[in-house]
Amino acid sequence: MSLTVSNLSAGYDGTPILRDVDCTVEDGEIVGVVGRNGVGKTTLLKSVMGLLKPEAGAVQFNGEDVTAESADVHARSGIGYVPQGRDVFPGLSVEQNLLIGENIGAGEETLYDRVYEYFPILEERADQDAGTMSGGQQQMLAIGRALVGNPDLLLVDEPSEGVQPSIVQSITEDLTRINEELGTTILFVEQNLSVIQGLADRCYAMDHGRMVDELNGEALADRDQLEEYLVV
Amino acid sequence: MIEVAATPLQLSAPSLGALLFQFLNSFGFIILATVGLAIIFGMMGVINLAHGEFILIGVYGTALTYHAGVPLPLAMVAGVVVTTIFGVIVERTVVRHLYDRLLDSMVATWGLALVISQLLLIVFGSSLDSISTPMGSVSYGPFSSSIYRSIFLPIVAVAVLGGLYVLFTRTEFGVKARATIKDPETARAMGVDTDRMYVSTFAIGSALAGLTGALYAPALGSITPNRGSTFLVEAFVAVVVGGPSVIIGTLSASAVLSVFNATGSFFFGTFIGQMLLLLVAIVALRLLPDGITGYVKDWQQRRRAEQ
Numbered sequence: 358m359s360l361t362v363s364n365l366s367a368g369y370d371g372t373p374i375l376r377d378v379d380c381t382v383e384d385g386e387i388v389g390v391v392g393r394n395g396v397g398k399t400t401l402l403k404s405v406m407g408l409l410k411p412e413a414g415a416v417q418f419n420g421e422d423v424t425a426e427s428a429d430v431h432a433r434s435g436i437g438y439v440p441q442g443r444d445v446f447p448g449l450s451v452e453q454n455l456l457i458g459e460n461i462g463a464g465e466e467t468l469y470d471r472v473y474e475y476f477p478i479l480e481e482r483a484d485q486d487a488g489t490m491s492g493g494q495q496q497m498l499a500i501g502r503a504l505v506g507n508p509d510l511l512l513v514d515e516p517s518e519g520v521q522p523s524i525v526q527s528i529t530e531d532l533t534r535i536n537e538e539l540g541t542t543i544l545f546v547e548q549n550l551s552v553i554q555g556l557a558d559r560c561y562a563m564d565h566g567r568m569v570d571e572l573n574g575e576a577l578a579d580r581d582q583l584e585e586y587l588v589v
Numbered sequence: 590m591i592e593v594a595a596t597p598l599q600l601s602a603p604s605l606g607a608l609l610f611q612f613l614n615s616f617g618f619i620i621l622a623t624v625g626l627a628i629i630f631g632m633m634g635v636i637n638l639a640h641g642e643f644i645l646i647g648v649y650g651t652a653l654t655y656h657a658g659v660p661l662p663l664a665m666v667a668g669v670v671v672t673t674i675f676g677v678i679v680e681r682t683v684v685r686h687l688y689d690r691l692l693d694s695m696v697a698t699w700g701l702a703l704v705i706s707q708l709l710l711i712v713f714g715s716s717l718d719s720i721s722t723p724m725g726s727v728s729y730g731p732f733s734s735s736i737y738r739s740i741f742l743p744i745v746a747v748a749v750l751g752g753l754y755v756l757f758t759r760t761e762f763g764v765k766a767r768a769t770i771k772d773p774e775t776a777r778a779m780g781v782d783t784d785r786m787y788v789s790t791f792a793i794g795s796a797l798a799g800l801t802g803a804l805y806a807p808a809l810g811s812i813t814p815n816r817g818s819t820f821l822v823e824a825f826v827a828v829v830v831g832g833p834s835v836i837i838g839t840l841s842a843s844a845v846l847s848v849f850n851a852t853g854s855f856f857f858g859t860f861i862g863q864m865l866l867l868l869v870a871i872v873a874l875r876l877l878p879d880g881i882t883g884y885v886k887d888w889q890q891r892r893r894a895e896q
Contacts, residue, residue, distance in 0.1 A: 408777070408778055427777065428774075428777040429777045429779075429780050429781055429782050429783065432778060432779055432780030433780045438779070440775055444772060444775040446776075447771065448767065448771060449764060449767060449768060453764045453768075454768075456761060456764055457768045457776065457781060460779055460780030460781055461779060461780045462780075502779065503779075
């Protein structure tokens with residue numbers, strides 16, 4: 358697995374959001390993108406996913422240029438997507454939501470056993486309407502749905518948003534386990550410091566649609582330095 | 590509709606029986622006329638005002654094949670196939686540009702309806718020979734009704750709804766189609782080929798219209814290019830009264846509307862029956878603007894909020 362984003366510019370209806378963004382994710386890594394509201398984190402993930410057509414630049418996945426492909430092709434080639442606000446399908450049961458995720462990834466293999474191991478609540482509530490679950494449970498379902506088809510790369514958009522703190526901690530641990538046990542590479546965007554520090558191997562900082570810094574090791578462990586990119 | 594042999598204002602056992610058959614006749618007709626329109630509206634947010642003409646293509650496909658010497662059941666299959674293919678072509682060329690643009694879709698499909706009925710008139714003339722209704726009739730006292738229309742078609746109608754329920758809740762295709770309708774962007778991000786889901790759903794709606802045309806080809810009496818509106822009016826009213834839930838909405842609206850339609854038709858003639866149908870629709874919309882299933886959904890939500 359490898360993901361390379363080069364000189365990416367994207368926006369909505371002619372309003373530019375991302376400008377000349379470069380970033381790379383190597384096989385097996387957990388890479389974070391930190392930044393305030395509105396700096397372009399979600400736009401970056403949507404562009405990588407193929408949900409938003411970039412105006413310029415390129416997205417390479419496993420060495421192939423996939424910039425022009427639509428999101429369903431990205432998904433089937435092995436990118437799992439956990440959207441901001443989770444976007445589980447209301448009116449469909451938990452199990453049916455997971456079924457939709459089976460399309461992700463090229464393989465025939467599905468990971469129901471693993472998904473139920475990480476998130477037992479999804480098995481207990483298999484028949485419940487996904488729209489009636491709590492924020493934390495929906496987040497688990499959204500991760501499970503993106504994981505069940507065994508993707509190579511997981512894109513996770515603000516896993517802590519709208520989720521109570523105790524659950525945030527456990528979701529962070531679950532994502533780490535998924536990475537370690539299944540070898541799934543993870544690119545996530547986040548504003549919650551504990552999640553960033555608990556999860557990321559390294560981290561990009563974004564501001565005004567540009568990548569302004571890259572933080573490793575000590576810099577990533579330094580709360581004050583990270584906070585710089587989050588304080589308004 | 591059923592021919593009434595005598596003035597039936599006194600309620601005897603035979604007249605109650607006739608009323609029941611009139612109800613079943615109307616119930617089956619409204620369900621079958623509605624279901625294709627309801628699928629396309631409920632799943633895709635498009636009102637297909639050419640729905641009556643889609644049904645008519647099913648009628649013509651069946652009648653022309655039948656008159657060419659093919660047995661009726663096979664001719665019916667031909668009617669369904671022709672309508673489905675036509676539906677896919679319309680989806681690819683016109684409708685795909687109009688998803689979730691309700692008013693635009695209505696104008697475009699209304700224009701399409703005019704074109705289809707005029708083409709049928711130009712190509713096949715002012716009418717086709719009718720096909721005699723199979724299965725004979727059942728008589729009781731002074732009344733008689735067609736077994737085909739009052740027993741066979743209502744059973745088929747309920748079976749079609751049952752089949753759709755299974756398709757959309759129990760199969761992988763159905764689950765993906767519903768996910769696509771609820772949130773196309775997320776469905777696409779989960780690897781669902783949403784474009785294909787839209788074509789398939791429209792094809793199913795068209796096939797159902799074709800089926801309705803095929804089934805009513807031998808029950809229409811005269812086959813003329815303007816019969817499409819007969820189907821569209823009842824379908825439109827039933828979709829509006831039924832509300833957003835396709836299957837339960839179609840079933841409940843058909844039941845309510847056919848009670849009024851059958852009673853009105855039985856006592857005062859089909860014209861009054863039709864009037865009563867439209868009146869009920871107006872009153873229902875005044876009281877339940879989101880239809881029967883919209884009201885039920887609201888009520889459930891309120892109850893959940895209270896708990």
